[in-house]
Amino acid sequence: xxxxxxxxxxxxxxxxxxxxxxxxxxxxxxxxxxxxxxxxxxxxxxxxxxxxxxxxxxxxxxxxxxxxxxxxxxxxxxxxxxxxxxxxxxxxxxxxxxxxxxxxxxxxxxxxxxxxxxxxxxxxxxxxxxxxxxxxxxxxxxxxxxxxxxxxxxxxxxxxxxxxxxxxxxxxxxxxxxxxxxxxxxxxxxxxxxxxxxxxxxxxxxxxxxxxxxxxxxxxxxxxxxxxxxxxxxxxxxxxxxxxxxxxxxxxxxxxxxxxxxxxxxxxxxxxxxxxxxxxxxxxxxxxxxxxxxxxxxxxxxxxxxxxxxxxxxxxxxxxxxxxxxxxxxxxxxxxxxxxxxxxxxxxxxxxxxxxxxxxxxxxxxxxxxxxxxxxxxxxxxxxxxxxxxxxxxxxxxxxxxxxxxxxxxxxxxxxxxxxxxxxxxxxxxxxxxxxxxxxxxxxxxxxxxxxxxxxxxxxxxxxxxxxxxxxxxxxxxxxxxxxxxxxxxxxxxxxxxxxxxxxxxxxxxxxxxxxxxxxxxxxxxxxxxxxxxxxxxxxxxxxxxxxxxxxxxxxxxxxxxxxxxxxxxxx
Amino acid sequence: xxxxxxxxxxxxxxxxxxxxxxxxxxxxxxxxxxxxxxxxxxxxxxxxxxxxxxxxxxxxxxxxxxxxxxxxxxxxxxxxxxxxxxxxxxxxxxxxxxxxxxxxxxxxxxxxxxxxxxxxxxxxxxxxxxxxxxxxxxxxxxxxxxxxxxxxxxxxxxxxxxxxxxxxxxxx
Amino acid sequence: xxxxxxxxxxxxxxxxxxxxxxxxxxxxxxxxxxxxxxxxxxxxxxxxxxxxxxxxxxxxxxxxxxxxxxxxxxxxxxxxxxxxxxxxxxxxxxxxxxxxxxxxxxxxxxxxxxxxxxxxxxxxxxxx
Numbered sequence: 001x002x003x004x005x006x007x008x009x010x011x012x013x014x015x016x017x018x019x020x021x022x023x024x025x026x027x028x029x030x031x032x033x034x035x036x037x038x039x040x041x042x043x044x045x046x047x048x049x050x051x052x053x054x055x056x057x058x059x060x061x062x063x064x065x066x067x068x069x070x071x072x073x074x075x076x077x078x079x080x081x082x083x084x085x086x087x088x089x090x091x092x093x094x095x096x097x098x099x100x101x102x103x104x105x106x107x108x109x110x111x112x113x114x115x116x117x118x119x120x121x122x123x124x125x126x127x128x129x130x131x132x133x134x135x136x137x138x139x140x141x142x143x144x145x146x147x148x149x150x151x152x153x154x155x156x157x158x159x160x161x162x163x164x165x166x167x168x169x170x171x172x173x174x175x176x177x178x179x180x181x182x183x184x185x186x187x188x189x190x191x192x193x194x195x196x197x198x199x200x201x202x203x204x205x206x207x208x209x210x211x212x213x214x215x216x217x218x219x220x221x222x223x224x225x226x227x228x229x230x231x232x233x234x235x236x237x238x239x240x241x242x243x244x245x246x247x248x249x250x251x252x253x254x255x256x257x258x259x260x261x262x263x264x265x266x267x268x269x270x271x272x273x274x275x276x277x278x279x280x281x282x283x284x285x286x287x288x289x290x291x292x293x294x295x296x297x298x299x300x301x302x303x304x305x306x307x308x309x310x311x312x313x314x315x316x317x318x319x320x321x322x323x324x325x326x327x328x329x330x331x332x333x334x335x336x337x338x339x340x341x342x343x344x345x346x347x348x349x350x351x352x353x354x355x356x357x358x359x360x361x362x363x364x365x366x367x368x369x370x371x372x373x374x375x376x377x378x379x380x381x382x383x384x385x386x387x388x389x390x391x392x393x394x395x396x397x398x399x400x401x402x403x404x405x406x407x408x409x410x411x412x413x414x415x416x417x418x419x420x421x422x423x424x425x426x427x428x429x430x431x432x433x434x435x436x437x438x439x440x441x442x443x444x445x446x447x448x449x450x451x452x453x454x455x456x457x458x459x460x461x462x463x464x465x466x467x468x469x470x471x472x473x474x475x476x477x478x479x480x481x482x483x484x485x486x487x488x489x490x491x492x493x494x495x496x497x498x499x500x501x502x503x504x505x506x507x508x509x510x511x512x513x514x515x516x517x518x519x520x521x522x523x524x525x526x527x528x529x530x531x532x533x534x535x536x537x538x539x540x541x542x543x544x545x546x547x548x549x550x551x552x553x554x555x556x557x558x559x560x561x562x563x564x565x566x567x568x569x570x571x572x
Numbered sequence: 573x574x575x576x577x578x579x580x581x582x583x584x585x586x587x588x589x590x591x592x593x594x595x596x597x598x599x600x601x602x603x604x605x606x607x608x609x610x611x612x613x614x615x616x617x618x619x620x621x622x623x624x625x626x627x628x629x630x631x632x633x634x635x636x637x638x639x640x641x642x643x644x645x646x647x648x649x650x651x652x653x654x655x656x657x658x659x660x661x662x663x664x665x666x667x668x669x670x671x672x673x674x675x676x677x678x679x680x681x682x683x684x685x686x687x688x689x690x691x692x693x694x695x696x697x698x699x700x701x702x703x704x705x706x707x708x709x710x711x712x713x714x715x716x717x718x719x720x721x722x723x724x725x726x727x728x729x730x731x732x733x734x735x736x737x738x739x740x741x742x743x744x
Numbered sequence: 745x746x747x748x749x750x751x752x753x754x755x756x757x758x759x760x761x762x763x764x765x766x767x768x769x770x771x772x773x774x775x776x777x778x779x780x781x782x783x784x785x786x787x788x789x790x791x792x793x794x795x796x797x798x799x800x801x802x803x804x805x806x807x808x809x810x811x812x813x814x815x816x817x818x819x820x821x822x823x824x825x826x827x828x829x830x831x832x833x834x835x836x837x838x839x840x841x842x843x844x845x846x847x848x849x850x851x852x853x854x855x856x857x858x859x860x861x862x863x864x865x866x867x868x869x870x871x872x
Binding site for chain 1: 575582595
């Protein structure tokens, strides 16, 4: 099965690389003047090809799983599940999204690949993201197998490996998307709480809860909870596919007027959800396991998962609410980033509370009452602050800083005690989450921007920095012409040359703005070239974004600890 | 037991959600635009308006009878695609087509009309885009049908034979 | 070379006309803050996503200038939101009003509190 798909994909790639525009898909997404690297990546730039790619990765992973996972007990069921999924996906592909459709007459040249997609980051982001979803399909198949054949250590070992790989890949995929948005779209932000982004976040949140619940597999606690989460991650990723690919986001009407794709995806989702929930329902008797003790580590984990799932609920509601209002009231509503950040920030703080506390299990046992009351007090305080709108961000910043310090101390203490950090990845991982939260809050609170009007040769001052507009020149490249503006930014500690461009793509006439970014450890300088005034001056948007490098650094640290943890655990 | 109860709750929520999605399939109305069209509003003319020759345009010119306002510009590629259709519609039907030259320099606009033909009775000169902004224009091309000062039909995007039949034909 | 000339001509075509309110010279500190707040919460009508603050589309810049003018003339924040909503529809307002969308805010809170309560009481009961 895997081999067949490999052949299909190579065939399609070949058509792209040889500019065979008789294929509709190639025509729509490629062009004679496109650099070869992008001709190859155009394969997964749109719906049909990317779906084919997903199926390919799924079969590849299944082959991999068969090859390396020696426990024959669960393999057949796992394979069966994947085959089942692949079968339906292929039907969907052939009937509604065939990348191999052809024209009767071959056009001379194609329409171009969207310039936004002509970026190395956006070339790797989709495959990585799809891999994340696909790997979670594998964990789903293993969970299903476990439901029928029982959960034993051997299965858990494999499950942990796949869960770790999936989590790592999905996180990486989302992170790459964020990085691309920041550097390529250049609006100074990295996350807009847009439905398309949220839809990738939903499986990630469930995946985080799932991976954490695997931690206690040794004692077989909360088995049914873990199984349910495993199923949810997979279902959420299919739901995500439906929402993004059906057109329902544009407008309910665009979905209704060309429903073939959407209906098929929706039915797929319905099929898999009913099937897995039915299975879960029937097998739940066999998933009986222990329940944690009050205020034990496992109990805290349950609370942790709970908060994560409430965050999931918020993202879910915020994404689906506009669709629901449109269906019932005909009015299209926007849920802006404010809604999400306002509600999720206190929950994240609570999470940080929880897992910081979890680092000190001994203290927990001894001073139970103190912890209990202080926990309630802090939680109530955080929630109240949110609704009182009492400069919560500065408070949150300080709070997070305190948590950071605590974790650091804990790590150092452990290091000195044992001369070796046993669960480094755990401490490192949680530490990086706290660091990330801090960086995000820091960025949100202190970043600023200004709109300027400058002539080449002029300089100006803003927020402890000076900006000099050096020159303007016009250049021509392979598939676009560009106006290049050179700037020089200087502040107390750093200085840099920054280049900002405005490009006109030759085919299609699309105009894009390439933001000039100078990155330093604590802040980024952002320059967007606007339009030219009649007197020769240019409109420029100059922004100072704090903490961006810190955000990337802590994210990569998190990724590293995930990877390290997965490899380490598998070694047990 | 707890798990089974929980499962049932999830199932109910799932069915609700699927229901909403399926119900949405019944909504096949024509309106595909995210941004509200300006239909139903009165045409508001604030400051004075001039045509491409510099002559002043009286308010009544736009508010009396049936006027088809078309937003265009020499730099707008889709407008060029729409242009032949506009020429054919003014040639075959009695349509008072008034252009709004959007964010365009006068000589570029005049060159465009010379080169491609001028289906407009006249074109309003709107270099700043202010008139268009107040009208509710978000870009070019856009077309408004105004009858006695009220916007009865508004198309965001280019006009071709299908759009014409759907949005404007019934008024002529 | 011809292409480059065309590009430059294209850019000249896109040149803006000079008016007094360009780049918000008429606004004081507090008004600039209001402008930032308003532009962060109004969606660009022509873009897939983004507010008028971060978007490069001509309509976004125009809207930002218009809002600047409205601020100077004395419109309040809510009046400006109403004007935009009136012109483009509710879709263009990114701010989510709690009083109009109560369920969005109440549901997560209730779910959180009830589930913590349920889990805790169940755990304590089981521990006995």
